[in-house]
Amino acid sequence: MTASVTSTERLQRLLALVPYVVSRKSVGLAETAAAFGVTERELVDDLNLLWCVELRAPDPYCPIDLSYEGGEIVVSQAESMARPLRLAVDEASALLVALRMLAEVPGEKDRPALSRLIAKLEAAAGEAASASAQVAVQVDIPDAGAEAYAAQIRAAVTAGRRLHLRYYVPARDEATERDVDPMRLHIVEGRPYLEGWCLRAEAMRLFRLDRVLSLEVLDVPSAPPEQAEPVDVDQGLFRPSPDDVPVVLELTVAGRWVAEYYSCESVSDLEDGRLRVVLRTPNTGLVRRLALRLGEDGRVISPSSLVAEVREAATAALANYVV
Amino acid sequence: MSKRKTERLLGLVVCLLSTRRYLSADQIRAAVPGYPEQDDLFKRMFERDKEDLRELGVPLETGLNHPFDDDPGYRIRQQAYELPELRLEADEAAVLGLAARVWRRAELAGAAAGALLKLRAAGIDTASLDGTDEHPSAQGIEPRLGTPEPAFGPLWEAVRDRRPVTFSYRGAGRSEPQRRELEPWGVVNRYGRWYVAGRDRGRDATRVFRLSRIAGPVKFCGPAGSVTVPDGTDVRELVSDRDSVPAPERTAVLRVRTGAGADLRRHAVSVRDDTEPGWDLVTTRFTDVGWFADSAAEFGPDVVVLDPPDLREAVIRRLKGVLA
Numbered sequence: 001m002t003a004s005v006t007s008t009e010r011l012q013r014l015l016a017l018v019p020y021v022v023s024r025k026s027v028g029l030a031e032t033a034a035a036f037g038v039t040e041r042e043l044v045d046d047l048n049l050l051w052c053v054e055l056r057a058p059d060p061y062c063p064i065d066l067s068y069e070g071g072e073i074v075v076s077q078a079e080s081m082a083r084p085l086r087l088a089v090d091e092a093s094a095l096l097v098a099l100r101m102l103a104e105v106p107g108e109k110d111r112p113a114l115s116r117l118i119a120k121l122e123a124a125a126g127e128a129a130s131a132s133a134q135v136a137v138q139v140d141i142p143d144a145g146a147e148a149y150a151a152q153i154r155a156a157v158t159a160g161r162r163l164h165l166r167y168y169v170p171a172r173d174e175a176t177e178r179d180v181d182p183m184r185l186h187i188v189e190g191r192p193y194l195e196g197w198c199l200r201a202e203a204m205r206l207f208r209l210d211r212v213l214s215l216e217v218l219d220v221p222s223a224p225p226e227q228a229e230p231v232d233v234d235q236g237l238f239r240p241s242p243d244d245v246p247v248v249l250e251l252t253v254a255g256r257w258v259a260e261y262y263s264c265e266s267v268s269d270l271e272d273g274r275l276r277v278v279l280r281t282p283n284t285g286l287v288r289r290l291a292l293r294l295g296e297d298g299r300v301i302s303p304s305s306l307v308a309e310v311r312e313a314a315t316a317a318l319a320n321y322v323v
Numbered sequence: 324m325s326k327r328k329t330e331r332l333l334g335l336v337v338c339l340l341s342t343r344r345y346l347s348a349d350q351i352r353a354a355v356p357g358y359p360e361q362d363d364l365f366k367r368m369f370e371r372d373k374e375d376l377r378e379l380g381v382p383l384e385t386g387l388n389h390p391f392d393d394d395p396g397y398r399i400r401q402q403a404y405e406l407p408e409l410r411l412e413a414d415e416a417a418v419l420g421l422a423a424r425v426w427r428r429a430e431l432a433g434a435a436a437g438a439l440l441k442l443r444a445a446g447i448d449t450a451s452l453d454g455t456d457e458h459p460s461a462q463g464i465e466p467r468l469g470t471p472e473p474a475f476g477p478l479w480e481a482v483r484d485r486r487p488v489t490f491s492y493r494g495a496g497r498s499e500p501q502r503r504e505l506e507p508w509g510v511v512n513r514y515g516r517w518y519v520a521g522r523d524r525g526r527d528a529t530r531v532f533r534l535s536r537i538a539g540p541v542k543f544c545g546p547a548g549s550v551t552v553p554d555g556t557d558v559r560e561l562v563s564d565r566d567s568v569p570a571p572e573r574t575a576v577l578r579v580r581t582g583a584g585a586d587l588r589r590h591a592v593s594v595r596d597d598t599e600p601g602w603d604l605v606t607t608r609f610t611d612v613g614w615f616a617d618s619a620a621e622f623g624p625d626v627v628v629l630d631p632p633d634l635r636e637a638v639i640r641r642l643k644g645v646l647a
Contacts, residue, residue: 007328008375012437014333016444023446035443049330055338057353063337080340083405084444088380089483090431091438098425098435098468101512102418105466113414124409128380131483134509134552136559137468157463168586173622175585187466190515195465213589233467257495260535273499289621296644313623314645320578320627321639 010046013038017046018064018081026074047073092125096132104139106192106209107150107185140190142210149215150185153194157182162220163196166213171285175213180205181222188233195231197224204231244280247287248301251275255297258290276301288313331357335372336381340404345386345396373397411447420449421464430470430479468512472534475510477541478519482507485552487524487545491538500538505530506550509558520561521550531562570610576630577605583625587618612637 013036020035021027033043047068054062065077087095096118103114122129141147156163163180180196183204187193191208198205246265251258253273258264265278281287284306291300291310300307334355339346348369352358358365376383382403385395411419423439426432443449470476474490481488488507491500504524511518516533523530579587579594581601588594591607609615616637619626628635 007325007332008379010329011332011336012379013440014329015336016440019444019446023444036440049326049333053330053334053337054356055334055341055354056356057350063341079337080401080404081337084441085380085404086382086406087438087441088434090434091380091441093483094426094431094435095419095422095438097431098422098466099418101425101468102422102466105464108464110414110418113412113418117411117415117418120409120411120415124407126407134482134558135479135511136509136562137512138514138559138563139466140514154463166585168589170586173583173585173625183463185464187464188515189469190512211586213585233465288623292623292641292645293617293621294645295617295620295641296647310645314642316624317620317627318639318642318646320624321635321642 012085014046014050015081016084018050018066018075018078019084021066021073021075022078022082026072029068029071029073032073044068087121087125087128089128089131092121092128093132093135095121096125096129097135097137100132101137101139101187104137104141105150105185105187106139106141106147107152107154109151109154138190139187139192140210141192146192146209146212149194149209149212150192152215152217153182153185156217156222157184159217160222162218162222163194164216164218165194165207166215167207168211168213170211170289171283173285173289176200179218179220180207181224181228183224183228183230186231186233193233197228204228206231206233241282244282245284245303245306247279247281247284247303247306249277249279249287249291250299250301251277251294252297255294258294258298262290284309292317327357331355332372332375336376336399339383339397339399340401342398345384345388345398347394347396351397406441406445409442409445409447416447416449419447421466423449425466425468427467429468430475469515470517472517472537474519474534474537474541475517477543478507478510478534481541481543481550482510482519484547485550486543486547487550488541489544490541492532493536493538495536503530503532504544505532508550508552508556508561510534511558511562513562518562520558529561572608572610573631575607575609575615575628575634577607577619578602578627578629579605579622580625584622587622587626609634616641 017036020032029040029043033040036043047066050064051066053064054060063077063079064075064081066073066075099114099118099121102108103111108114153163163182165178165180167176167178169176178198178200180194180198182194182196184195185192186195186206194207194209196205196207249258250270251274256273256275259267259275259277262279265280268276270276279287287300287306288310291298292313300310334357335351338351338354351369352365358368373383382399384398384400387395419442423435426435439449478488487504489502489504492503493500505519505521506524507519507521509520511520516535518531518533520529520531522528577587578597579602581603584605587607588605591605593606595604597604612634616634619628620638620641628638
């Protein structure tokens with residue numbers, strides 16, 4: 001157990017441990033330790049503590065009797081502790097909010113199981129479930145196309161089939177063709193992504209579903225290589241690399257949203273509510289597009305090559321409007 | 324962590340669970356080992372223990388056995404304590420494991436893990452499905468809900484406990500943050516971003532705030548239970564109403580360089596060859612001029628708006644703004 005475990009946290013574990021064993025009649029030490037995320041030694045400490053509990057009045061007695069001989073835990077007397085404590089408001093809310101979010105995931109095939117489970121948990125949590133109604137999660141499903149792609153992706157993952165994608169790359173304004181061995185459908189920051197081994201890049205890639213132009217399930221088995229490591233989306237979608245180009249932008253009040261939408265290396269306030277931000281990008285094409293979109297609300301300060309590129313693009317674009 | 328305290332709290336729970344009558348503080352001191360002899364020390368420790376148990380969600384009841392009793396006693400009703408019987412089908416247990424992963428490394432991760440532990444303790448087997456870093460979910464899906472905004476924790480507490488809060492907020496298009504006092508009704512994650520909705524006391528009106536625009540700490544400014552959420556409030560509706568101004572759909576005609584603008588073409592009504600070689604004529608639908616002009620300007624010299632004139636002007640304005 002880690003040093004940060006408090007007395008009440010350990011109490012929570014002890015209160016769950018007794019019913020965990022009782023509901024299973026008998027259960028192995030190793031399995032139980034794994035389920036509770038503790039070492040076997042820590043588990044044995046817990047069991048000894050439970051066994052030692054005594055009440056002294058009116059007559060002394062030990063309410064809990066258990067043994068773990070031969071590595072099998074058996075609780076022969078549990079008094080009134082045979083059932084776990086009710087779900088707390090935070091606990092019920094965490095699960096219910098997550099389940100309702102899952103029901104929103106495009107292409108979700110488990111919706112009947114989800115609604116049955118939600119109803120059961122609401123009933124079991126009772127009053128503790130009510131606060132969860134004050135939390136809502138809405139997943140961005142760009143269009144009916146994305147919903148259909150999500151269903152196809154999940155079917156392909158289950159069936160172990162390769163996919164063919166036409167995928168839009170905004171940095172180059174290019175539609176690319178690629179074969180992908182699908183691994184998972186992710187929902188990150190409210191948006192669906194396909195994670196898979198891209199045969200063209202020979203690497204794991206995340207594909208935004210709203211940039212998939214078309215998708216086809218191939219009659220070819222999916223065969224991601226052994227070294228295909230899952231993308232750790234919990235580390236954030238933005239992976240800085242030493243090769244990334246630092247770009248300095250100045251934003252007006254109306255352009256401040258950039259600091260919220262893009263992962264910035266630094267953000268500093270200027271006068272009049274303006275901001276100076278530093279972005280790192282593997283592809284300055286993306287920032288060029290951003291600068292054109294921003295118009296007077298954002299200005300590239302450096303690198304100078306990008307400043308020139310943006311001006312050139314704007315000049316050439318304006319020339320198209322001169323009749 | 325103190326082992327003695329854990330033992331004492333555990334003894335207290337078992338003691339109060341196994342009584343039907345309310346037990347006085349003195350009876351509890353006699354029954355549960357570990358309390359000090361001195362009255363004032365005992366009192367203080369007992370108060371803290373009760374607080375700890377209530378925080379864990381243990382339903383500690385206070386009451387009198389007889390109307391003439393002087394001091395209140397304590398007990399835990401078995402029925403109020405126990406998680407009710409819960410049986411899950413295999414497919415339900417499978418999605419439960421998935422749900423517990425949603426909050427991973429976010430604000431309610433600990434709560435989700437705690438809930439899962441209790442459900443396992445109730446005999447539900449999710450062990451093979453809760454997944455770890457080494458064994459991502461076998462179901463081909465990994466949904467995540469992040470809470471990078473530091474305001475999430477206190478606002479969730481405020482919503483849960485119905486407490487008013489105050490914070491400083493930098494509204495869209497405003498340069499200086501303003502002090503706000505809010506009766507929060509709910510928090511909503513819309514497309515990956517957290518919002519809080521409620522009654523803005525200063526403006527006496529319903530308002531929605533984006534958590535990432537809250538500057539500095541969120542502070543409680545009233546007791547728990549002092550906020551009333553009006554009947555029929557749908558916080559999700561409140562947040563989505565913000566940007567769903569129903570605008571009529573309009574038609575745009577664009578010249579798009581051959582091979583460019585795949586993203587625009589995807590939503591096009593029609594694409595045909597332009598009279599000038601190297602260009603296509605793309606007809607598409609849009610609702611918001613500002614937003615669509617931004618998107619068209621992104622393509623620089625590869626997209627030219629021909630019609631309608633207000634959209635064309637808006638794009639020209641963007642491009643001139645770049646050069647200004």
